[in-house]
Amino acid sequence: xxxxxxxxxxxxxxxxxxxxxxxxxxxxxxxxxxxxxxxxxxxxxxxxxxxxxxxxxxxxxxxxxxxxxxxxxxxxxxxxxxxxxxxxxxxxxxxxxxxxxxxxxxxxxxxxxxxxxxxxxxxxxxxxxxxxxxxxxxxxxxxxxxxxxxxxxxxxxxxxxxxxxxxxxxxxxxxxxxxxxxxxxxxxxxxxxxxxxxxxxxxxxxxxxxxxxxxxxxxxxxxxxxxxxxxxx
Numbered sequence: 568x569x570x571x572x573x574x575x576x577x578x579x580x581x582x583x584x585x586x587x588x589x590x591x592x593x594x595x596x597x598x599x600x601x602x603x604x605x606x607x608x609x610x611x612x613x614x615x616x617x618x619x620x621x622x623x624x625x626x627x628x629x630x631x632x633x634x635x636x637x638x639x640x641x642x643x644x645x646x647x648x649x650x651x652x653x654x655x656x657x658x659x660x661x662x663x664x665x666x667x668x669x670x671x672x673x674x675x676x677x678x679x680x681x682x683x684x685x686x687x688x689x690x691x692x693x694x695x696x697x698x699x700x701x702x703x704x705x706x707x708x709x710x711x712x713x714x715x716x717x718x719x720x721x722x723x724x725x726x727x728x729x730x731x732x733x734x735x736x737x738x739x740x741x742x743x744x745x746x747x748x749x750x751x752x753x754x755x756x757x758x759x760x761x762x763x764x765x766x767x768x769x770x771x772x773x774x775x776x777x778x779x780x781x782x783x784x785x786x787x788x789x790x791x792x793x794x795x796x797x798x799x800x
Contacts, residue, residue: 583670583672584670585672585706596651600651604652606652607648612644613681613682613687613688615687620637637798643675645705646672646701652665653665653667672700672705673705673707679710748779752773787799
C-alpha cells in the first residue's frame, strides 16, 4: 500500500467555448497551459454503446479496441472538456490547486451525419447539456482527410511541385502452398460473412507469416471495400 496526501483544488468558473469566442479561448488556453501542473481531458459524445458491441468480461484487448473503435466512429463529439490545474503558491495545503476548465462545444461541419443514442442524450440532458448551444454555436470541425483537402485549396503550395508517385502494385503470391492457404482462408472469410447476424461476430485468420498476413489484409480490404461493417485488424 502507498499512502498519499489528498490533493485539494478550488474550481474557477468554467468557460463555454463556441464558434463565437474560439479565438479568444485559444489565446487564453495557450497562455495557461504552459504554466499548468497537469491537464485533464474528457469527451461527451452522442452515444457510447452499439447493440452489437457489448463489452464482455472475456474480451481480449484487441476485441475491446475493435468494439470501441466502431463506437467512436459511429457517434459524434458534443463537447471537449479541458481542465488545467495550477498549484497555488502560498496556499494552506502543500498540494492545493486551482482548476480552470474550458468546455468546447464541437459540431460537425456540413456533410457529416449525426447519430444520437437515447441513453446518452438522456444522461447529458440530466447533467445540464445545452443542446441549443451545440446545434447553434458549436465549433465546426472536419475529419483529417477533409481538413487536408480544404487546406490544400485555401493554401496551395505554389513554391514546389509535388513528385508524382506511382501507385503501389498489389501483392502477388508465387508459391503454390501460399496460394492454396490464402484461397482457403478467404473462402472461410466469405462463408463466415455470408452467415450475417446468425454467425459469430469475429473470424480469426489462421497463423501465418507477416508477408501472407499482409496479403490477406490486402485481399480482404479489396473484396469488402464497400462493406462498412467489415473490419480487418
